[in-house]
């Protein structure tokens with residue numbers, strides 16, 4: 001199947017209210033345009049320079065999602081245009097996004113990345129750190145960032161029950177942290193291999209690459 005057909009099939013399988021971010025890392029501008037022509041507007045990249053280069057030459061109404069690990073010294077390359085930063089994993093990074101957001105006269109939407117004990121990546125906050133960050137006064141002075149919710153990845157495993165458990169615990173944490181905060185309404189979880197389980201558990205945003213564009217090298 002082609003990109004347009006893949007997109008259509010995935011969209012039809014998603015409940016209303018779940019945003020599909022097409023993960024286009026390593027994919028060409030022609031492939032991205034094919035998805036764009038099929039109506040896709042939200043795209044995810046995991047490398048800052050790659051995203052900035054694509055953003056410069058592709059249609060300006062594309063919403064670019066930074067889904068990878070973001071280094072502080074690279075924030076300046078995306079602060080002017082990024083739609084949502086998914087992988088905020090430290091207060092210092094948040095402070096740098098705030099600083100660059102101020103320079104660009106923007107408020108930059110961010111998700112806090114949750115670290116699950118057994119997952120592949122070492123990045124992210126654990127539940128206690130998130131609780132401390134959100135209930136403390138560290139965020140009060142950061143007028144140019146807006147915390148919109150959480151991003152998480154399940155452990156890379158064939159054990160479906162474990163993946164389901166992890167998604168459920170992310171959802172529980174999300175509800176607990178952001179009860180009464182209507183601004184924080186994004187729970188980014190689910191990829192090609194596990195998005196159905198993520199959606200069942202309460203995901204509001206899925207990040208799907210290979211099921212749309214085919215496998216990556």
Ligand SMILES: *Cc1c(COP(=O)(O)O)cnc(C)c1O
Pocket residue numbers: 023025046067068190191192193207208209210211
């Ligand atoms: C690459 C990537 C995805 C998409 O993965 P697929 O398995 O190709 O759908 C989603 N989220 C993050 C953080 C990624 O790096």
